[in-house]
Amino acid sequence: MLDLKEPKTLPLDAPFRLTQRPRRLRATAALRESVAETHLRPTDFIAPFFVLPGRGPSEAIPALPGVYRHSVEGFLREAERALRLGVRSWLLFGVMPEEAKDPLGQSSADPEGPVPQAVRAARRAFGEEAVIYTDVCLCAHTSHGHCGVLKETPRGLRIDNDRSLRQLAAMALVHAEAGADFVAPSDMMDGRVGYIRRVLDEAGFIEVGVLSYAVKYASAFYGPFREAAKSAPSFGDRASYQMDVRNAREALREAALDEAEGADMLMVKPALAYLDILARLRPSTPLPLVAYNVSGEYAMLKAAAQAGVLDEARAVRETLWAIKRAGADLIVSYHALEALEQGWL
Template identity: 45%
Template sequence: MNGHGGRARRLRRNPIIRDLVHETDLHLSHLVQPYFLAAQKNVKEPITGFTGVYRWSLDLLSKKIEIDLANGLKNFLLFGAAHSETKDELGTEAYEEKGTLPMAIRTLKERFADSLVLISDVCLCPYTSHGHCGLVKRTTTAIEIDNDSSLQPLGQMALVHARSGVDIVAPSDMMDFRVGHIREVLDKNNFMQTAIMAYTAKYASSYYGPFREALGSAPQGVDRSTYQMDFRNSTEALRELETDLAEGADIVMVKPALAYLDVIREFKDRSPVPVAAYSVSAEYQMVKVLSASGLVDERKMALENLTAIRRSGADIIITYFAEFIAAEGWLK
């Protein structure tokens, strides 16, 4: 007890000493803000059960991103939208040049050029009438997700985004072989510089509820457990990592984040490319609800969660808190 070593509190005595020896940094440059597009004009529509998050029309989103840039936030992940009456079995609007997402990419890149990084969601679920991330085969008794036939529209969707000027495409569908197919399509069309951020370990999770409300993409017939990962597995995630790296992923991702810190660490220890983590809608909403009840300090809890994700090994964090962190100077 009286020995010279072992007194860890020596380095905790005051804030300056703690800052001197701290191990994990969190900066705005690590963060990506997701935004949901609306198919209409002049719309800022609140999303049920998703506090402070909106569906944005392009005209208003452009103004919002201008504010974000002034606050130092530069990285954005965009999710498209379709009118309910235009959704179909094939998700045709997903790869139309005049769709909401390609139009948003073109407009924002024309206005802001390389002062921001745009990442685009590549998935069919917002555009399909059945709400699944790939094409389906129907029988009289069941719906089956048709992996291989889904690759062509996903590749076409990524190509449309690349033509529109996106920096990074992010296939979130979890179809086997889609990273390699998208890389081949992009390279064949001279978009060798368009990067791929693969949703490598995307778990079939209970944490997605508010997000599915935002996209209007609740699946019909069967859930997504036949193509998203089983939350009981981590070795399987390493097989997915090996596959996505072999197929040409430039960034690999774990989603959700907080319940999968062990998987993020496994990725960081093995991956030669940056590791992203998606701090998903329910992770965000839990903090909002607890804060609204007066039980926690929103800023402190949000930053603790995000720092834990960084500490586990994430180079990039997608979080709905990014815009608030930037606007309110939480990291200053």
């Protein structure tokens, strides 16, 4: 039993008047909820999906427990689940077999590829109930795994930025033709937002938006995604086109350039290790900000929960609230559907 008697040595007669008591606003759960500054709704989430070509069962992704690669049919089932939970925004990634890849990533612009097929199927099934975003990048389509087309230079193989833009725009156009609401270039080539915007406009897709991965760092937290999308580079790394993790002012420059080129939304990726970037970017732009709670961030929490060192529900809730609090309007998260189903939010 607790001994709640005051110690005899306490100077109870000392003059003291406390007028500011912040704890008054934390006294009960109902009160805390009524004055909470940050809230998450199902419509704040973008659910990511990996789509396979052909038919067949869903494939578990060992590095991402609870996440799967789906055929188009499997994706539609997951899309129905998302709609039931109120998550009406989806981001699609295509997963290609090795035999479909080449140095130029030409399968990225195949209208019968897994993403265009999934978009058309979703439009038939759900109409305009959902907002469909499609990732635009060559890494899952190139035999070398890089996000652009390679060229020989005196210093060896390098990414040909301007030549890559043509293939990226062709990919975006195919997605727009299939019915995507937004194309989301994640390649980090200079000028790709403006190039894609011009190609879409000239083809008559003036209502298809561009969600730019404007601020994408060369992060260690992408490892599980590269397994999921089978998109790891076969040599070198992506530091020559993704941002240096030490830089913050550069993020403001990248975002401003993409906004000027016609981006409708801007993304910061990863989210959790770059909350300072989100907070710095928020007052600098009127555009909606998207944060990508990436695969490594998801996998860390899953591993910690499995090891019994974290309460998963509380850790996920705290993580997602932090991203929202830092300034994100929308959050791409692998936790979204599970967190909503389990009542974690």
